[in-house]
Structures are given as C-alpha cells and as structure tokens.
Amino acid sequence: MGQVTFKNLSKSFGPANIIDGINLEIRNSEFLVLLGPSGCGKSTTLRLLAGLETVSSGKILIDGKDVTELEPRERDIAMVFQNYALYPTMTVAQNIGFGLKAKKTPPKLIKEKVNDIAELLGLTHLLNRKPNSLSGGQQQRVAIGRAIVRKPKVFLFDEPLSNLDANLRLEMRAEIMKLHRELGATTIFVTHDQEEAMAMADRIVIMDNGLIEQVGTPTEIYFQPKTRMVAGFIGNPSMNFIEGQISKNCEISMAIGRIKVNIPPNSGKDVEVGIRPEKIKLDERKSKPTEIKVKVLVTNVELLGPRAVVKMQHESGQQLTSVVDHNEMDKYRVGTKISVSLASQALHIFPRIRD
Amino acid sequence: MIISFENQLSRFLGTIAIFTAIIVVLFPFFWIFLESLKPPSLGGRPDVWFFEPTWENWSEIVLNSGVPLNILNSFFIALITVVISLICGAPAAYAFSRFRGFHGARYSILAAEMMPPAILILPLFLLLYKLELIDSRIGVIIAHLTFVVPVITWFLIGFFDEVPKDLEDQAMIDGYTRFQAFYKVILPIVRPGLGAAAVFGFVLSWNDLFYSLLLTGAESRTLPVAIASFWTFRGIELGKMAVAILIAVIPVLILSYSIQKHLIRGIGGSGVKY
Numbered sequence: 001m002g003q004v005t006f007k008n009l010s011k012s013f014g015p016a017n018i019i020d021g022i023n024l025e026i027r028n029s030e031f032l033v034l035l036g037p038s039g040c041g042k043s044t045t046l047r048l049l050a051g052l053e054t055v056s057s058g059k060i061l062i063d064g065k066d067v068t069e070l071e072p073r074e075r076d077i078a079m080v081f082q083n084y085a086l087y088p089t090m091t092v093a094q095n096i097g098f099g100l101k102a103k104k105t106p107p108k109l110i111k112e113k114v115n116d117i118a119e120l121l122g123l124t125h126l127l128n129r130k131p132n133s134l135s136g137g138q139q140q141r142v143a144i145g146r147a148i149v150r151k152p153k154v155f156l157f158d159e160p161l162s163n164l165d166a167n168l169r170l171e172m173r174a175e176i177m178k179l180h181r182e183l184g185a186t187t188i189f190v191t192h193d194q195e196e197a198m199a200m201a202d203r204i205v206i207m208d209n210g211l212i213e214q215v216g217t218p219t220e221i222y223f224q225p226k227t228r229m230v231a232g233f234i235g236n237p238s239m240n241f242i243e244g245q246i247s248k249n250c251e252i253s254m255a256i257g258r259i260k261v262n263i264p265p266n267s268g269k270d271v272e273v274g275i276r277p278e279k280i281k282l283d284e285r286k287s288k289p290t291e292i293k294v295k296v297l298v299t300n301v302e303l304l305g306p307r308a309v310v311k312m313q314h315e316s317g318q319q320l321t322s323v324v325d326h327n328e329m330d331k332y333r334v335g336t337k338i339s340v341s342l343a344s345q346a347l348h349i350f351p352r353i354r355d
Numbered sequence: 356m357i358i359s360f361e362n363q364l365s366r367f368l369g370t371i372a373i374f375t376a377i378i379v380v381l382f383p384f385f386w387i388f389l390e391s392l393k394p395p396s397l398g399g400r401p402d403v404w405f406f407e408p409t410w411e412n413w414s415e416i417v418l419n420s421g422v423p424l425n426i427l428n429s430f431f432i433a434l435i436t437v438v439i440s441l442i443c444g445a446p447a448a449y450a451f452s453r454f455r456g457f458h459g460a461r462y463s464i465l466a467a468e469m470m471p472p473a474i475l476i477l478p479l480f481l482l483l484y485k486l487e488l489i490d491s492r493i494g495v496i497i498a499h500l501t502f503v504v505p506v507i508t509w510f511l512i513g514f515f516d517e518v519p520k521d522l523e524d525q526a527m528i529d530g531y532t533r534f535q536a537f538y539k540v541i542l543p544i545v546r547p548g549l550g551a552a553a554v555f556g557f558v559l560s561w562n563d564l565f566y567s568l569l570l571t572g573a574e575s576r577t578l579p580v581a582i583a584s585f586w587t588f589r590g591i592e593l594g595k596m597a598v599a600i601l602i603a604v605i606p607v608l609i610l611s612y613s614i615q616k617h618l619i620r621g622i623g624g625s626g627v628k629y
C-alpha cells in the first residue's frame with residue numbers, strides 16, 4: 001500500500017509562496033515523476049511529504065491517514081537525495097542497516113536483510129567499505145539499498161541521477177525501473193530532465209512556480225499539453241509558437257497566414273499557436289484548406305545524430321524550427337527558400353497572456 | 356626549466372625571512388631553557404652566557420615546591436572546564452549552524468569572547484565569595500567557563516556548517532529523532548573538530564592567569580599563578596621560574612601541534628571556507 005493525497009498543500013518561506021495550493025492524488029504502486037524548471041518547488045514538495053518541512057496550509061494523507069503533523073520517522077517513507085547523503089563514518093553495511101536499527105530489529109535479522117539487499121544491488125563485496133571510497137554509481141546503489149531495505153510505503157527520489165555520467169545514468173534509470181516493477185512500491189521521482197521523465201513515468205506532474213500545470217501520462221503530456229508552459233517546456237527542440245488572432249468565422253490569422261481550426265473554448269481573442277518542430281513538413285504540393293503553406297528562408301541546419309534541426313525564417317520575421325530525418329537534409333540548404341506546411345490538426349491553440 | 360633571477364632572489368629572501376621568524380620565535384625558549392640550567396648563584400643574571408649547567412632548579416621545583424600541586428590543579432581545572440564546555444558548546448554550535456534566522460546571531464558569541472574579563476571579575480568575585488567558593492577549583496572552573504564555552508561554540512560552528520543538512524534529514528527519515536540524528540550521525544562526523552576544540556579550550560584554561568590570580572589561594576593555585584609568584588619581594592627567582600615556564604609551555608606546544616590542521620578552520624568559525 002502507498003497512496004498519497006495532497007489537499008490544497010501550500011508552503012511559504014517568509015512572504016514567498018513556494019507551493020501554492022496543490023491538489024494531487026498519487027496511486028498505489030504508481031511511478032510518478034515531478035518535472036519542472038529549477039526552483040519551481042519540486043524538492044520542497046518532496047520534503048513536505050517526507051516531513052522535513054512543515055506545511056503552511058493544507059493536508060497530506062498517506063493511505064487515507066492524515067500525516068500532516070507527523071514527524072518524518074513516523075511516516076514510513078524513504079528518500080534518496082541528490083548527493084546520496086550516505087553517513088560518512090559508517091560502512092556500507094551500517095549505512096543500509098541504520099534504518100532497521102532504529103526500529104529495534106534484532107542484529108541477526110538486520111544482517112540477513114542487509115545481505116539480501118546487497119546481493120540484489122551487487123554491493124556484497126563492498127559491505128565493509130566506507131562511502132567515500134566508492135564510485136558515484138556505487139554510492140547511488142547504497143543510497144537505494146538503504147531506502148528499499150525498510151520496505152516503506154512510499155519512495156522519494158530527488159534528482160538521484162543528476163550526479164552520474166550519461167552511461168551510468170541510463171543504467172541506473174533501468175535499474176530503478178526494474179526495482180519498481182519488482183517491489184511495486186509507490187515512487188515519486190523528481191527530475192528536471194524531461195527525457196528521464198518521459199522514459200520512467202507512469203504519470204508526469206509538470207510544476208511551475210509552485211503550481212501544478214498538468215498531470216498526465218507521458219503521451220498525454222507530449223501530445224495534449226494543457227497549457228502554454230507545458231507545451232513550451234516539453235519537447236526538444238521546443239515547440240514553435242506563433243502569435244495570432246481569432247476572427248469571427250473560426251479562423252486564426254497569423255503573420256504567416258490564416259487557417260480554420262477547432263478553437264478550444266475560452267481562449268479569448270489573442271492566441272498563441274503552437275506546433276511541434278517535427279510536424280512542420282516540407283511541401284511542394286498545392287495547399288489544402290486544412291493547412292497553411294508558408295514560404296521560408298532556411299537560416300541554419302544542424303545535424304544531431306539521425307536527425308537534423310532546421311531553423312527557418314518567414315518574411316514577417318517569424319522564426320520556425322523543424323526536425324527532419326538526416327537523409328532529407330540536402331533538401332534544406334542554408335540561404336534557399338523552401339515551402340513548408342503546417343497542418344491544422346497539428347496546431348495547439350493557447351490563450352495569449354500579456355505580461 | 357628556467358629559473359629566472361627574480362625567482363631565485365625571491366626564494367633567497369623568503370628563506371631568510373623564514374629563518375628569521377623561526378629564530379625570533381624559538382630564541383626565547385632556548386634562553387629560558389638555559390636559565391633553568393643555571394646554578395642558583397647566577398640566577399637573575401641573564402647576561403651570563405657561559406656556566407656549568409646543573410639540574411638543581413629542576414629538582415628543587417619537582418621535589419621541594421608547590422608546583423606539582425599547581426600542575427595538578429591546572430590540569431584538573433582545564434579538563435573539567437573543557438568537558439562542560441563541550442557538553443554545552445556542541446549542541447549550541449549545532450543550533451547556530453542549522454536554524455534559519457540565526458545566522459547573524461552567531462556573531463554575538465564573538466562579542467562574548469571579546470568582552471574584557473575585567474567586566475566579569477567583580478560580579479564573579481562577589482558571587483563566589485557569597486558561595487564560599489573563593490580559593491576553590493570549582494570557582495576557577497566557573498570563571499573559565501565564561502570564556503571557554505563561547506570559544507568552543509564558535510570553534511565548532513564552522514565544523515557543523517560543513518556537514519550537509521541532508522545527513523540529519525536522512526537520519527530522521529530513517530527513523531530517528533532530531534536529537535538522535537545529532538548524536539548518532541552528526542557528532543561522529545565532527546569528531547576531529549570536537550578534539551581540536553577540546554585542545555584549544557584546554558590550552559586557554561591552562562594558560563589563564565587573570566581569573567586564577569584573583570580567585571585562587573594556596574589550595575587551588577594554578578600553574579600560571581605559581582609562575583608569577585616566583586617574582587617575589589627579594590627579586591625574581593629566575594631559575595625556578597624558567598623551570599615552571601617550561602613545564603607550562605611544553606604541553607601547550609605539543610597540543611597545538613596536534614590540532615594545527617583544524618586550528619584555522621575552527622578559529623575562522625563560520626567565515627573561512629576552503
């Protein structure tokens with residue numbers, strides 16, 4: 001079991017509202033990823049759930065039980081910190097067994113459990129070493145071992161992979177997912193790496209400025225972004241945005257042309273139209289009513305492995321970015337004019353916020 | 356490798372400077388040692404350089420004077436002072452290091468440290484007089500606590516500052532209270548700091564003359580007071596004084612050497628980071 005509920009959770013440090021009334025239901029055995037730009041309150045959310053920060057207002061429930069006022073040790077959770085927070089004066093075995101000792105587990109049982117975990121994580125030969133003699137990946141494993149040995153209701157991970165090099169990061173990512181499948185424990189994983197979030201999550205929570213922007217599966221987040229922030233934050237290279245106005249007959253007029261679309265309700269008169277780079281297609285055919293055909297100047301082409309990023313400029317000054325397969329690259333020459341098409345079903349319409 | 360003239364010159368000047376400093380620092384010790392070996396008949400004659408060395412002063416001090424008792428007093432007073440200071444100072448330093456809104460408050464400790472002891476001596480004297488603790492070791496310990504506790508607290512703040520906060524958070528998640536996290540996880544990490552602070556506090560108490568001079572009598576006299584008392588109406592008993600000084604100074608030198616690695620960080624308190 002391990003179901004977590006945030007009810008109107010808020011946290012302020014002095015006058016600053018860091019978490020601004022969030023509501024969230026985390027399901028049992030779910031792998032939930034908190035994703036957002038730096039400083040949006042991801043770590044604070046985890047620390048509130050862990051009991052390391054006091055809640056300013058609102059409630060936290062674990063399995064229906066109100067834990068808002070409980071001490072960290074009474075919540076039955078485990079956390080893996082970004083820099084692992086291994087106890088430097090203790091051996092690996094003592095580090096892993098430290099939480100069991102708190103529960104007055106008999107030493108023999110502690111030894112057994114520590115050995116089991118060490119075997120599971122491939123740490124057996126390191127049990128008598130001190131943490132500072134281990135590599136980053138090994139320290140990471142010890143931190144994970146220390147978390148899972150207690151079989152807590154909820155696992156919290158605060159950017160645990162960000163100190164590892166790229167290969168090791170992929171390896172640990174797979175390992176954490178495997179552990180999650182085997183143990184089936186509710187996991188909340190903080191990252192600001194969207195690729196990591198997409199790869200690991202059952203559901204992703206996108207946060208910004210202490211608010212939840214969207215909760216959904218990776219597919220939902222990518223293909224149906226609910227807000228302009230989510231649309232712009234997810235995807236690499238990021239979505240193109242074009243300012244436009246809605247006219248009476250359900251048409252959007254933009255500097256690059258006009259098109260009929262299904263306009264979402266209450267989007268106002270001024271809108272921003274988003275389109276993912278990979279949806280901008282090279283097009284020499286006659287234009288259809290469901291798409292806009294645009295003449296653009298190719299300004300830059302950059303090869304990124306199997307794909308290439310093409311930067312283009314419309315005569316109105318509007319910049320567009322598209323992603324193409326590398327074998328199509330020679331159709332895009334810097335300095336030449338080409339025709340591209342933007343299909344109406346690929347457009348995302350967001351109300352324009354003036355600031 | 357090309358060594359330029361400038362480099363060679365500066366290296367030469369640097370070497371000279373270092374040797375000068377070493378001689379300036381060590382010469383007094385050497386001189387005091389010579390004094391301690393002079394026969395008493397030559398006592399008070401620092402201008403005499405050649406003489407027959409004798410251990411007379413040493414045996415006189417060790418066998419026929421109050422100095423051994425004074426050493427015992429000084430040792431006992433410094434030890435108890437340090438133990439109490441650590442018990443009070445370590446949690447205080449931890450609190451100063453950890454809690455928000457307290458960052459400026461740590462400098463108030465410095466203020467306590469810098470206060471001239473003359474401010475405290477009168478109230479302390481009256482207090483100890485009423486409690487009938489004049490000429491008692493406890494009285495001196497109380498007086499020494501007034502400056503050793505702040506020094507040790509200040510000394511330890513820097514060590515606690517360097518322990519990541521995540522560690523006690525982790526311990527609290529692992530099932531411990533904050534206090535348990537403090538003594539099971541944090542204290543073992545700062546053990547080198549505790550040792551260095553203890554040595555530093557010990558030396559401060561061991562060296563103190565001001566309070567000891569005013570608060571002790573025959574029973575509780577400490578070593579620095581005994582040293583001062585060789586300056587009598589009949590003149591200075593330089594030979595015996597030299598012996599006592601050496602006895603007082605040697606443990607200080609050894610202890611200071613043992614903590615030199617941690618001394619800078621500790622004295623810097625929270626300021627120095629490297």
Ligand SMILES: Nc1ncnc2c1ncn2[C@@H]1O[C@H](COP(=O)(O)OP(=O)(O)OP(=O)(O)O)[C@@H](O)[C@H]1O
Nearest residue numbers: 013018036037038039040041042043044045191192
């Ligand atoms: N103890 C604190 N006192 C004051 N402000 C704080 C405190 N802890 C966090 N904050 C502020 O709260 C905001 C959110 O911090 P938080 O650590 O939750 O961000 P984050 O989303 O985890 O960012 P990152 O990706 O950089 O880790 C930041 O602006 C930070 O300055």
Ligand SMILES: [Mg+2]
Nearest residue numbers: 042043044158
């Ligand atoms: Mg963070």
